[in-house]
Amino acid sequence: MDLINRFKFTRLLSEDTTSKSLHLLGTILDETSNKEELAIVSVEKLAFESHQFGDLFTKFISQIDLIDNNDIFYWLKGNTNASSFKDVKVNLVFPATEKLVLKYSTQNTFMIEESYNLYEKVVKPVILSTPKETTTWVDNILAGVSEADKVIYNDQNPETGFILLPDMKWDQSNLSTLYLQVLVRPTIHSIRDLNDTHLPLLNNISHWVPKVVLEKYGVDPSQIRMFFHYQPTYYRLHVHVTHIQFNSLKGMTVGQAHLLSTVIDNIANIDKNYYQKCTLHYALGDNHPIYRAIQEQKQ
Amino acid sequence: MDLINRFKFTRLLSEDTTSKSLHLLGTILDETSNKEELAIVSVEKLAFESHQFGDLFTKFISQIDLIDNNDIFYWLKGNTNASSFKDVKVNLVFPATEKLVLKYSTQNTFMIEESYNLYEKVVKPVILSTPKETTTWVDNILAGVSEADKVIYNDQNPETGFILLPDMKWDQSNLSTLYLQVLVRPTIHSIRDLNDTHLPLLNNISHWVPKVVLEKYGVDPSQIRMFFHYQPTYYRLHVHVTHIQFNSLKGMTVGQAHLLSTVIDNIANIDKNYYQKCTLHYALGDNHPIYRAIQEQKQ
Numbered sequence A, B: 001m002d003l004i005n006r007f008k009f010t011r012l013l014s015e016d017t018t019s020k021s022l023h024l025l026g027t028i029l030d031e032t033s034n035k036e037e038l039a040i041v042s043v044e045k046l047a048f049e050s051h052q053f054g055d056l057f058t059k060f061i062s063q064i065d066l067i068d069n070n071d072i073f074y075w076l077k078g079n080t081n082a083s084s085f086k087d088v089k090v091n092l093v094f095p096a097t098e099k100l101v102l103k104y105s106t107q108n109t110f111m112i113e114e115s116y117n118l119y120e121k122v123v124k125p126v127i128l129s130t131p132k133e134t135t136t137w138v139d140n141i142l143a144g145v146s147e148a149d150k151v152i153y154n155d156q157n158p159e160t161g162f163i164l165l166p167d168m169k170w171d172q173s174n175l176s177t178l179y180l181q182v183l184v185r186p187t188i189h190s191i192r193d194l195n196d197t198h199l200p201l202l203n204n205i206s207h208w209v210p211k212v213v214l215e216k217y218g219v220d221p222s223q224i225r226m227f228f229h230y231q232p233t234y235y236r237l238h239v240h241v242t243h244i245q246f247n248s249l250k251g252m253t254v255g256q257a258h259l260l261s262t263v264i265d266n267i268a269n270i271d272k273n274y275y276q277k278c279t280l281h282y283a284l285g286d287n288h289p290i291y292r293a294i295q296e297q298k299q
Helices: A056-060 A098-104 A116-128 A132-142 A196-217 A260-270 A289-298 B056-060 B098-104 B116-128 B132-142 B196-217 B260-270 B289-298
Strands: A008-016 A021-030 A035-045 A061-070 A073-080 A088-093 A109-114 A162-166 A179-184 A224-229 A238-243 A257-259 A280-285 B008-016 B021-030 B035-045 B061-070 B073-080 B088-093 B109-114 B162-166 B179-184 B224-229 B238-243 B257-259 B280-285
Touching (some): A056 A061, A098 B035, A109 A116, A109 A289, A116 A289, A132 A162, A132 A179, A179 A196, A196 A224, A196 A238, A257 A260, B109 B116, B109 B289, B116 B289, B162 B196, B179 B196, B196 B238, B224 B260, B257 B260, B280 B289
Antiparallel strands (some): A008 A021, A021 A035, A088 B035, A224 A238, B021 B035, B109 B280, B162 B179, B179 B238, B224 B238, B224 B257
């Protein structure tokens, strides 16, 4: 391809580290007019192909070096064959449990239409039957027993208080992927429980978190997103706080995520019982206990 | 790294073609117990590094072949250096316009809090000042003058009718990235205009689109997502219809996207004037005319 070989690089227009793509600005000599014309080149790494899966490590990836290791989890980097630079990240879990195998397996997902009636009849009993031990780690953080050194902000009020700390998934260095969690002190399962009695709590989070993030990380309030998940991974109300540039997280998809500001607006300005009236729509994997409970109830 | 070299591939657990990552299941011989143990390996291609930008085509990518070309747009594939397979996709725009350069440039984005009052005072005037010619292409499709061969469903009713056709960005072959657009017949700018008088239109879309998608593509109604954008790219009401697996689109981010089903529920069951009462929160680039208008009004 002759044109591309004549491309002279000027500057990077933009890049997306999630999709591993970038847009470059440059010029190419137009041979008809003999003038240098602007040219935009977009380059995107391609996904692995199915024929590579089996012999990824014998044929396609080499020179794999260990970066770090914690218990059964290993982080490595390697090169695609004969490349002179590290261009793949490799994680290894060994020995792996069946639960972890399930976690990484493709799930079929389905859109769920959850009326409040369906919530009360089917979803709530599943939530209430979750063993209390699964959220002991939340209680430990709130009580100051675990991860106390990580806590960025701690409001002890039992009704309106919360704790702010970095999410495990954040490397704590790259601000454009900033990811924090708010754990609230009162026992609330999810946004379905929220009404006007919780406005002091929600407003307290909405007021203080941006201030603390600005002071601690220098990130402006207009540069963060705060949202709940529904369904959440665990049933103790929490808020995800992310940088606005970090916008290709699966957990931020419409239906799965609910902006804190929208939740406050719905309760304060639309209907104090909005979350006991609305129908919530979200995708759910077919091995999620709530999906199974909904299917059983249909039969 | 010795462990990884002893990895024996069993099967693919899952893959994500957006992030170019995959999860493999296999086994590794545990030398202590002399037993084959389960192991999960995750591999993800790394993003390009800044030192590569300038000499991407002289040092890192070679053997570039043209796939297709239309006017100033070229699609190509290449290999990262010395790799034996095509592993990068390259797009070239030549000659490029300044407008296209702006389109591909990084924008600073900011969260906007749009009350209905702000909408009426600042946002609506910007929308109304958009030249009519920018949506001539929509009128052409609705009138059957353009793209008539692509139309999948056509309801001529001027109040409740709409046209369904594939989105330009869909390759029309891979169902897991299915992407269609609904253009509605009545002149409605965005979801801000919607109230209970539009329920027949919204219910009509909600009823027919899943039926047509099932019949035409064999995709089950539980496998599609239908949503509006706010702010949209153009101010003629339209609905995005995507496969549920296609869940890392930026346009599906909470705040930017509004599920059709949620919009119907808000108007039908919460408040008939929900969209004339609610505050909408969304990220906007600093070269968007609405962002500029909001900034000017603040001064």
